Amino acid sequence: DTGVSQDPRHKITKRGQNVTFRCDPISEHNRLYWYRQTLGQGPEFLTYFQNEAQLEKSRLLSDRFSAERPKGSFSTLEIQRTEQGDSAMYLCASITLDSGNTIYFGEGSWLTVV
C-alpha cells in the first residue's frame, strides 16, 4: 500500500490548452474524490466516484471539466480549454468504509495556466 498517487505533480500550460491529471487511489478503496485548492483556501469538492460510477458533481465542475474512473481503479480529471482561473492544486482522495471513515489524500497536482 503506497498511498494515493497523483501525476503529474506540477503542470504549466498555456491558456486554451487541455490538461489531464491522473490519480491512483489506495487499492480496494471504492470511493474516490477530486478537490481543488487555491492559495489560502481550504479544498473545495469537485466530484466523487463510488467504484466506476460518478455519483456527485459540484457546481464548480464546469462543462470544461470531465472526470472518469473507467475500471473503478485509477481516475483522470481533464480540463479542456484551460483558463487562468483554473490555476490551483488538484487533490485526489480515497476512502473505504473499512478504514473507519479516514480519508487519504494524495500530494496533489499543481496547475499553472499562463
Place this chain on the structure above:
Amino acid sequence: KQEVTQIPAALSVPEGENLVLNCSFTDSAIYNLQWFRQDPGKGLTSLLLIQSSQREQTSGRLNASLDKSSGRSTLYIAASQPGDSATYLCAVKTNQAGTALIFGKGTTLSVSS
C-alpha cells in the same frame, strides 16, 4: 448551506507552548468532523476524526473536542514543537453517504525554537 470557519487564520508561538485552534460550523447536523494537517505544497494528512456521537479524540499530543450543539470544535496541541508548523484544516461531513467534506480555510501555525 454548511459553512466552516477557522480562527485564527495564523498563529505564531514559541516552542513548548500549549495552544488551541478553533473551528466552527453553521449546521449542527453533521456526521463527523476531521482535523487535517497540510505542509506547504503538500497534500492533507488526517490527524483526528470525531464521530457525531463522540465528544473528543486524542492522539499523542493532540486532542480534538466536538460540541455539536454549539457548532464548535477545538484542536489542542500540547507542548508545541517546530515540527508542528503547518496549516491545520477542519472539515465536516454532513452524512454517511459519499457527500464530500466541507473544509475551513485553515489556521497556519508557526512554532519557533
